[in-house]
Amino acid sequence: FLGKSHSHGATKYVPPQVRKAQEALDDKKREELGRLKKMVNGLINRLSEPNLSSISGQLEELYMANSRKDMNETLTDILMNACVTAVAMPARLMMEHVLLVSVLHHTVGIEVGAHFLEAVVKKFDELYKSDAEGKECENLFALVAHLYNFHVVHSLLIFDILKKLVSTFTEKDIELILFLLKSVGFSLRKDDPLALKELISEAQSKANTVEKKLQDQTRVRFMLETMLALRNNDMRKIPGYDPEPVEKLRKLQRTLVHNSGSGKETQLRVSLESLLNADKVGRWWIVGSSWSGAPMIDGTNSKTQQKLRIGKVSSKIMELARKQRMNTDIRRGIFCVLMTSEDFLDAFEKLLKLGLKDQQEREIVHVILYCCLQEKTYNPFYAFLASKFCAYERRFQMTFQFSIWDKIRDLGNQTTTAISNLVSLLAHLLRTKSLPLSILKVIEFSELDKPNVRFLRQVLSMLLIKTDAEDLSDIFGRISENPKLGMLREGLKLFLTHFLLKNVQAHKSGEEASLLKERAELASKALQAKESRPKL
Template sequence: MKIRGDDPVAMKNFILCVQNRVNELKALSGDGEAKINGKRMEFMLETICDIKNNKKKPKEDTVQHTRIKKWLQKLRVEDILIRGLKWSKLLDPDKKGQWWLPGDIASATDNVEEVANSIDKEALEAQKMLDLAAAQRMNTDARRAIFCVIMSGEDYIDAFEKLLRLDLPGKQDRDIMRVLVECCLQEKVFNKYYTVLAAKLCEHEKNHKFTLQYCLWDHFKELDSMPLLRSMHLAKFMAEMVASFTLSLAVLKTVEWSDPQMLSPKKIMHFRMLFEAIFEYPDKVIWNMFTRIAVTPELETLRQGMEFFIKEYVVKTNKKVNDKFKLAKKALNNTEGVLM
């Protein structure tokens, strides 16, 4: 009945195959009739007939089963990677204990002292991570949990899956993007891991995209007091987000491009670094980035302001980007929205 509900076509094909096979056996004499006259076969055929005629009532899923199904649907099971469980461990006839857990502790050792040392080591690492979270001003349980997941992920997929499993209540999931950006800005060297993870989160849930926009706008307000390294990381982060088409250049609409008093030296430096980072991408990417904001009439002020800023503060100080600027300028006038 479950197959009938989930995939009626497959169930129909299955029943037709069974019926055809039964008819073939009936056409045979002797052994064929004996095969279909057995009690087991008779019961099976009656059950299939009942399913076909919708006489069998499906059993309702248990609460736990339903919860798991919803969780898998939310998690998008096609993107899940099973980690830590290897074929060698699965097929090992001598496996003991909780062999399904990640790592080789449970199955590879019988030494209690060695297991205890491994647990102590993991506990110490967890405590170090919590101390680091406290040092980074992660002042709530949710933020500390998010921080630990992001910083301890094997890769962006691992971190992404673990962040989804946090199942943060209410609006606490908004902290994910804020913590992620903060982690990125705190690094000594810019790390694209954060941009790839951010893009994955935005792809999965559009609310993360809105949170990221508001987060960036909040950081724009702090540019005058922001250290240079932090400002540079923010510029590179934004360039990556725009180049991956996770965000568009419309995120810059809150910037007062035409007001010289609002464009302080630190803000000029920040946005100059942003556009220089953008102009490092291939022509096709640059064209598509600027074309995305060319088709929206409401962004005319932004287009004019960006064009003025790039010409005045980027091209004049860096002649190498002149050709890229010409391409961007042409893309800003691409009102038909034709992409490369």
């Protein structure tokens, strides 16, 4: 008996009552998911252009009432089942389904579009490799094309897919290239004419090399003619091209998302490789996405060995880099570029030319922030450079946000000069909308200590005084729209009235004090604009 119990000691004993509770919980979860699926399915089945507004509103409410993970998975599964079939789906139906995703992407959050996009791209990769006979690949392509048409994804992904198809260049690839160019070719020409020109020349050279291998030469010629028509902006030479249905639905999209930040700022600038390797390298394009895995360790040694192309640098600069504890080649390279650049644009271009990848790229942000805080007097060069990087790629914006959070949490250990420089940098990034005001959610308003009060007072004073009234309403109004930022809104309203405006006359001149009071009232109104708006 003892021997028997010893052999089974490896498995953990779960008491019957705990086991029953877990099973009941699983059953309850399954039942809830089944009910949710039925509700979403009912809404998607009724989807059409006239009722798109009401259905998107009902789905928004479901997002508010349920977990986002469950909603994203349910919505993606239902849309994929509806759109990805072995027969070609009607273009109108595809557009309406993707328009719904686009509306939710702008109103609920970018994780909606990101989840759907990742599922579509991975499904396409799987079917493309398996040489599926049906029209599934064309249907998936139509979804990707319309996600681009309705500003969910950036042209970067479309060019990545086209380059992949041009590199293999089989008859199936040629058909898919034609399909994609017909759908979004003129939009690509408008967004990135240089990349399109490069793609066309690549396709022409590829067509010349594989000319004898392909049986159907007419399709290759037709593809090249289509590309030339795009380059010359000649719509007549593309048979069946009709931009009107997309334009009509774009107008509808603008009316449905006019209150949210629609347009370029919510576009996912993500590459094909990043989407396919999302499970390995994480989803950096989604704010706050959880991920457990080794952070891009593979091949780190070979990457760090590469020599940075920074040109000749004087011994004085190298000595300065050593004094500032720039203890790796990458940090020294970034530091030398910052110290030797003519202006922030020159620095931006030179830093991009260093060709840093993955976590090496984050060092750019750390070094910019470090140098900015070390300056004896504030240097706006770093703020303009930081704004440029935030506007260039979303991942830089996220790295700046996390780095600034670390500095805010560590205010007690910072010097007075460093805090003053951080205040000026953050105020500039908020004023130029490079970073959202939600960055301040890291501050616990219920447990404010003296350094935090002083820091927040300085940031908000500078932001209120130096920003135009219209921009100020927009900056504060943005956080009024997000239900998750309720605590931040209440904290800011309380801080503006009790900490910022209290004793303002003693610290500021009469004119500056009255301006600050006026702007603080404007900011408070903007913070509660969405809350006080009646729901119809």
